Amino acid sequence: MSRKHRTPPPASRQTPPSAAVSPATRARQALDAGRYRDAIEFFKDLLKSERRPEWVDALAQSYAGRAAELAGKGMFPEALVVWRNRSSLCDKPLVEGGSPYLEWLMRAGEHDAALRLLISADADPSTAADLETRLAAVALTAPDGTLAQLADDRPLRRHRAAALASIAACCRGDRADLDEQLRTIPFRSPYRDLRFILKALLLVGDDPSQAADLMARIAVDGPFEKLAAVVRAALLPGSRWLVPMLALDEEGRQLLLDLKGCPDNRRALMFEVAALARLGTPPTPAKVLDLLLRRGRVLPTSAARLCRRLLPYGAKRLAEYRSAFGQLAVAERECILALAIEQDGGGWIEEHWLRAVDLLSPPDKAPLHAALILRHLYEVIVGDADADDSECIDWLERSLLLDPDDRATHLKLIRIHRQAKDLQAARASLDRALASFANDPAVLLEAVETALAGNAFKKAVTLAKRLLEIDPINSKVRALIGQAHLSHARKQIRAQRADAAGRELDLAEEWLSSPNDRSIATLLRGLSASDAPATALLLVAVAELGGGLLAAFHVLLESSRVGSQGAGALRRAGIELSRAATSREVLAVVQAINALREADERKLQTVLDPLRAPLKRAAGADFSESELISICETLLRRDEITLLQAYAGAGLKRWPERPVFVYLTIFARHGKSARFAMSSREIVALEKAAEQAQADGDQRTVARIRELVQPLPDFAGGGPDDFDDPDVFGGPGEAPFADLHALFEMMISLDNDQALITMARELMPDAEFCPLERAAGGNRKKLARLLIDYLVELDAKVGASRSPREAPTPAPRAPEPLKGKVPVQDDRQKGLFDD
Numbered sequence: 001m002s003r004k005h006r007t008p009p010p011a012s013r014q015t016p017p018s019a020a021v022s023p024a025t026r027a028r029q030a031l032d033a034g035r036y037r038d039a040i041e042f043f044k045d046l047l048k049s050e051r052r053p054e055w056v057d058a059l060a061q062s063y064a065g066r067a068a069e070l071a072g073k074g075m076f077p078e079a080l081v082v083w084r085n086r087s088s089l090c091d092k093p094l095v096e097g098g099s100p101y102l103e104w105l106m107r108a109g110e111h112d113a114a115l116r117l118l119i120s121a122d123a124d125p126s127t128a129a130d131l132e133t134r135l136a137a138v139a140l141t142a143p144d145g146t147l148a149q150l151a152d153d154r155p156l157r158r159h160r161a162a163a164l165a166s167i168a169a170c171c172r173g174d175r176a177d178l179d180e181q182l183r184t185i186p187f188r189s190p191y192r193d194l195r196f197i198l199k200a201l202l203l204v205g206d207d208p209s210q211a212a213d214l215m216a217r218i219a220v221d222g223p224f225e226k227l228a229a230v231v232r233a234a235l236l237p238g239s240r241w242l243v244p245m246l247a248l249d250e251e252g253r254q255l256l257l258d259l260k261g262c263p264d265n266r267r268a269l270m271f272e273v274a275a276l277a278r279l280g281t282p283p284t285p286a287k288v289l290d291l292l293l294r295r296g297r298v299l300p301t302s303a304a305r306l307c308r309r310l311l312p313y314g315a316k317r318l319a320e321y322r323s324a325f326g327q328l329a330v331a332e333r334e335c336i337l338a339l340a341i342e343q344d345g346g347g348w349i350e351e352h353w354l355r356a357v358d359l360l361s362p363p364d365k366a367p368l369h370a371a372l373i374l375r376h377l378y379e380v381i382v383g384d385a386d387a388d389d390s391e392c393i394d395w396l397e398r399s400l401l402l403d404p405d406d407r408a409t410h411l412k413l414i415r416i417h418r419q420a421k422d423l424q425a426a427r428a429s430l431d432r433a434l435a436s437f438a439n440d441p442a443v444l445l446e447a448v449e450t451a452l453a454g455n456a457f458k459k460a461v462t463l464a465k466r467l468l469e470i471d472p473i474n475s476k477v478r479a480l481i482g483q484a485h486l487s488h489a490r491k492q493i494r495a496q497r498a499d500a501a502g503r504e505l506d507l508a509e510e511w512l513s514s515p516n517d518r519s520i521a522t523l524l525r526g527l528s529a530s531d532a533p534a535t536a537l538l539l540v541a542v543a544e545l546g547g548g549l550l551a552a553f554h555v556l557l558e559s560s561r562v563g564s565q566g567a568g569a570l571r572r573a574g575i576e577l578s579r580a581a582t583s584r585e586v587l588a589v590v591q592a593i594n595a596l597r598e599a600d601e602r603k604l605q606t607v608l609d610p611l612r613a614p615l616k617r618a619a620g621a622d623f624s625e626s627e628l629i630s631i632c633e634t635l636l637r638r639d640e641i642t643l644l645q646a647y648a649g650a651g652l653k654r655w656p657e658r659p660v661f662v663y664l665t666i667f668a669r670h671g672k673s674a675r676f677a678m679s680s681r682e683i684v685a686l687e688k689a690a691e692q693a694q695a696d697g698d699q700r701t702v703a704r705i706r707e708l709v710q711p712l713p714d715f716a717g718g719g720p721d722d723f724d725d726p727d728v729f730g731g732p733g734e735a736p737f738a739d740l741h742a743l744f745e746m747m748i749s750l751d752n753d754q755a756l757i758t759m760a761r762e763l764m765p766d767a768e769f770c771p772l773e774r775a776a777g778g779n780r781k782k783l784a785r786l787l788i789d790y791l792v793e794l795d796a797k798v799g800a801s802r803s804p805r806e807a808p809t810p811a812p813r814a815p816e817p818l819k820g821k822v823p824v825q826d827d828r829q830k831g832l833f834d835d
Contacts, residue, residue: 350377461484
């Protein structure tokens with residue numbers, strides 16, 4: 001179907017949009033709006049009809065605006081054309097006050113035109129003087145014939161020879177001739193800035209501060225600014241001159257590199273370094289390495305050393321390093337590969353480090369370097385964790401064979417053995433340390449601690465007194481001597497030697513300065529006998545300890561230490577536990593629990609038995625939020641689940657929005673098997689608590705909640721990473737081995753830990769294996785032991801979940817966990833391994 005076109009209205013009826021606006025107004029609007037090209041055309045049309053002065057001035061403004069636009073874009077030749085049109089059509093001078101014309105000539109390279117402009121400006125002395133100053137640098141490089149048209153008395157021509165001679169003297173480094181030539185250049189000469197620049201140029205290397213003072217007298221953007229910029233850059237300290245170098249022209253860059261003494265074959269490298277410095281942020285090691293390898297053939301041997309330091313950040317560039325600097329030593333290559341693996345954060349590093357140690361250990365190589373590697377390897381693999389891996393400890397032992405004068409490693413080994421309760425190994429390490437550091441305070445202090453750990457109290461006192469002869473004001477040692485006498489007194493009380501115990505307590509009181517420790521000494525005197533004087537001393541000690549719950553704790557603790565009945569001691573001390581305990585008393589007891597020595601941890605359950613009832617009643621006392629969290633953490637570490645439930649419940653009641661109390665309450669209710677016993681309501685509460693903890697930035701609580709509710713893998717699901725063999729851990733109700741843990745330990749003892757890892761990797765899903773691999777930190781033996789614990793625990797749970805008379809039936813699959821959230825358990829699923 002054809003479309004009908006509307007007939008346009010007659011021309012007489014069409015009204016152009018600008019019919020109501022006069023041409024003069026339209027031209028002025030274009031000028032005011034900055035549309036200079038339109039304004040030029042409009043005013044030129046107006047001037048064709050009438051040459052009004054205001055229209056001529058407006059056209060000149062339009063030309064000036066358009067020329068400035070072009071110059072701002074770097075189009076200087078085009079800007080000059082527009083400016084000359086302004087001069088010819090509007091009768092305006094090319095050069096006037098503040099005119100940019102001369103600068104554009106210079107930027108466009110039209111030096112001859114600039115000099116001709118000077119010759120034509122003889123009638124205006126002020127303009128001519130300004131032009132001479134701005135053309136001073138051009139005059140020095142212009143042919144002699146170009147200046148021939150200038151009068152002989154013009155400063156630009158008259159002082160030119162002296163300026164050229166000064167430059168020649170500076171290039172020769174002839175300071176005497178330079179001074180003589182510069183004296184002939186007057187202060188008002190167009191070449192006056194040369195006097196300061198050339199002097200500063202010769203002082204850059206000898207007296208930078210004086211050179212900087214000379215450069216401060218020069219105005220920026222003067223006629224010799226290019227040369228001045230070079231000198232200013234050369235005076236910058238350190239490597240700060242690199243970035244300004246990029247703003248110079250080619251001649252300026254070469255002069256700056258001459259001043260810095262840079263060889264010709266390294267100048268391209270300096271430009272690349274400057275480009276990296278201009279980024280504003282330090283370049284990555286990989287970028288620096290790439291730069292050095294590209295320019296390796298023109299760099300000195302020091303660059304090869306730097307490249308070797310950077311190769312761990314780019315170990316794949318080893319072939320390029322060889323082509324640039326030559327072969328690497330095998331030991332150094334192994335170190336680089338190990339460091340590269342550390343940078344990536346994964347993989348096995350021991351093989352590379354230990355291979356390097358084997359290569360460096362011989363006396364004619366670098367045994368100290370090998371010792372450093374072994375200590376570094378221990379820190380990377382073990383870090384601050386407890387060192388229970390004999391292989392890791394052997395690294396420290398081996399490092400001391402290579403470097404027996406490393407005191408810190410001696411001390412570390414003594415502490416490791418003592419904390420592991422291997423006092424025989426601790427004493428052996430201590431003997432080696434004392435052989436090299438017989439009078440070292442730190443070693444003697446470890447000797448005292450080791451003697452105390454072995455109940456060698458007399459030896460501990462002897463060593464402590466020897467230490468005090470070296471360090472008389474060591475308060476820790478004085479306290480240790482007092483504690484040693486207290487420990488010996490307890491030993492005598494257990495042996496029912498009251499007199500010997502009294503003598504030890506007398507000696508202890510000579511060294512103890514803490515009021516609490518002195519009260520404990522009095523308490524021990526009261527427990528050493530059951531007569532009236534001893535009972536009186538017991539009452540005095542209870543009063544000094546504040547009475548109430550804290551005194552009861554100390555009475556029960558010391559009773560367990562000396563082997564007496566705590567209930568009888570409480571009766572003798574007159575302590576009544578039926579009254580309500582205050583929050584201050586509970587906090588004092590918690591502080592005392594946290595101060596317990598490791599040897600007393602086993603006694604804590606017995607000590608707390610009479611105190612659980614009053615402690616539980618005090619859970620509703622007036623505690624702050626931080627105090628309740630501290631109490632709960634202490635109880636959690638000591639596995640005091642009943643008390644934890646009371647205090648966590650009190651915290652949840654007062655602060656229901658705090659995720660940590662949600663976690664602690666549910667953990668106290670179900671313990672470590674919470675994942676099998678929690679209700680759906682509790683799982684939802686934990687999920688919300690995890691979200692809130694994540695929002696609060698409490699990553700520790702988030703990790704705890706996820707660990708508590710993380711389901712074990714569903715081995716009945718038939719997935720590619722699941723267990724699909726029902727007989728992996730034997731038939732229903734039985735295991736194929738009498739002791740699965742012993743079997744795995746035997747595999748490790750036979751250096752077959754890799755076989756164990758491979759087996760576990762095939763059996764375990766990625767979601768379970770990968771966290772254990774990360775936790776091992778690259779230590780193969782540590783990973784093997786973590787896998788043993790996992791598999792043994794899993795075997796126990798699978799066996800417990802099966803009926804001894806029934807074949808196992810597949811459990812329903814757990815619901816898919818929400819991304820980034822704690823998985824919600826299906827209400828219909830009692831447990832992951834329920835029949």
